[in-house]
Amino acid sequence: MKIAILTGGGDCPGMNAFVRAVVRCSLNMRPETDVWGVTDGWKGLINNDYRRLNKRDVAGLGSAGGTVLGTVRVPELAARVDLQEKIARNLHENHFDYLFMCGGNGSIKAANVIETILRREDMMTRIVAAPGSIDNDVCNNIGLSIGFYSALDKSLEMLGWIRDTASSHRRVYLVKSMGRKSAYLAFYAGIATGAEYVIQPGENIDFEKLAVLIGERDRDTRIIVSEGYDALTLTEIRETLENIFGQRNLTHEIRTVDMGYFQRGGKAAVTDILRASWVAFRMVKDAFRNCESGFYTASYIGDSPEVLPLYIAADDAITSHDDIPPEVVEMALALR
Numbered sequence: 518m519k520i521a522i523l524t525g526g527g528d529c530p531g532m533n534a535f536v537r538a539v540v541r542c543s544l545n546m547r548p549e550t551d552v553w554g555v556t557d558g559w560k561g562l563i564n565n566d567y568r569r570l571n572k573r574d575v576a577g578l579g580s581a582g583g584t585v586l587g588t589v590r591v592p593e594l595a596a597r598v599d600l601q602e603k604i605a606r607n608l609h610e611n612h613f614d615y616l617f618m619c620g621g622n623g624s625i626k627a628a629n630v631i632e633t634i635l636r637r638e639d640m641m642t643r644i645v646a647a648p649g650s651i652d653n654d655v656c657n658n659i660g661l662s663i664g665f666y667s668a669l670d671k672s673l674e675m676l677g678w679i680r681d682t683a684s685s686h687r688r689v690y691l692v693k694s695m696g697r698k699s700a701y702l703a704f705y706a707g708i709a710t711g712a713e714y715v716i717q718p719g720e721n722i723d724f725e726k727l728a729v730l731i732g733e734r735d736r737d738t739r740i741i742v743s744e745g746y747d748a749l750t751l752t753e754i755r756e757t758l759e760n761i762f763g764q765r766n767l768t769h770e771i772r773t774v775d776m777g778y779f780q781r782g783g784k785a786a787v788t789d790i791l792r793a794s795w796v797a798f799r800m801v802k803d804a805f806r807n808c809e810s811g812f813y814t815a816s817y818i819g820d821s822p823e824v825l826p827l828y829i830a831a832d833d834a835i836t837s838h839d840d841i842p843p844e845v846v847e848m849a850l851a852l853r
C-alpha cells in the first residue's frame with residue numbers, strides 16, 4: 518500500500534503527533550507500506566511535492582508544535598476546479614491508495630471536493646481526514662478538533678500572566694483571541710480563566726453595561742474579544758470605554774493585547790497528542806481493511822471515532838455551527 522500524509526490550513530499543535538502516528542502505525546503494522554509526506558499542504562499536492570518518510574523521520578515529534586510537513590494556504594483552491602482536478606490526478610497518477618489528512622474547516626471542504634472528483638473519475642485514491650484546528654470549527658457539534666486544547670492551554674497561561682500585571686496596576690485588559698467566528702477558543706479560555714466578559718462575533722456591545730461591570734470591580738478586569746468581532750478594533754473599544762469612564766468619574770486604565778499567533782504555537786497538550794495518535798491509529802487500521810473515504814472525529818483513546826462521509830463533514834449546515842451554543846455563553850457570564 519502507498520499512502521500520503523498532508524497537514525492543511527493553519528498549523529496547530531497535534532498535527533505532528535498525527536503525522537508521527539500515521540507513519541509509525543503503518544510501518545510497524547505493515548513494514549512494506551510506502552509512506553510519503555506532502556510538503557506544504559494542498560500546495561504540495563498541486564506541485565507533486567512529496568518526501569518519503571520512515572520511522573526515524575518522525576522521532577520525537579509527538580509533542581512538537583506546528584507541522585513538520587509545512588502548510589501553505591491556497592484560498593483559490595475552493596473555486597479553481599482546474600486545481601482540484603490536478604490534485605485528484607496527481608494522487609491517482611502517483612498511485613496513492615490513501616491520503617491521510619489533518620486540517621480545519623477549509624481543508625475538510627477541499628478534501629470533500631477532491632474526493633468527489635476521485636470517485637467520479639474512478640481514480641484509485643481514497644481520503645481519510647481528521648479535524649486539526651485551534652478554531653474547533655470542524656464538525657464541532659460532535660467533538661473537539663486536535664489543537665484546540667493546546668491553544669486553550671497557551672491562552673490560559675497568557676491570561677494568567679495578564680492577570681498578574683492587571684491586578685498589580687488595577688487595570689482593565691482587552692485581550693484579543695484567535696478562533697475565527699466560531700469563538701470557541703475565546704469562550705472556553707474565558708470560562709477556564711474566569712475572565713469578566715467575552716465579546717462575541719457579531720455582538721452589539723452594550724458599553725454602558727460593560728462600564729458598570731468594570732466599575733464594580735476594584736482590581737483587574739480581563740475582557741476577551743473574540744476574533745470574528747470586527748465592528749470595532751481593540752483601540753476603538755478602549756476609546757469608547759474610556760469616554761464612558763470619563764463621564765462616570767471612573768479612573769480605570771485600559772490596555773490592549775493580542776494573543777493571536779502565540780495561541781497557535783508551542784507544544785501540544787497531552788490530550789491532543791493522545792487523540793491525534795488514537796485517531797491516526799484507527800485510520801491506519803481502517804485503511805489496511807480497505808475502508809472508504811471518510812472524516813474521523815478525534816475521540817479519546819478507547820472510544821470509537823465517529824466516521825462520517827466527507828460530504829457531511831464538509832457541510833456547515835449539517836455538522837458545524839458558527840455560533841457558540843447559548844448555554845456556553847450563559848455559563849461564561851455565570852462564572853465571571
Ligand code: F6P
Binds near residue numbers: 526527696
Ligand atoms: O484557523 C486557524 C487560525 O489561526 C485562525 O484562528 C485565524 O483566523 C487564522 O488561522 C489566521 O490565519 P493565517 O495564519 O493565515 O494568518
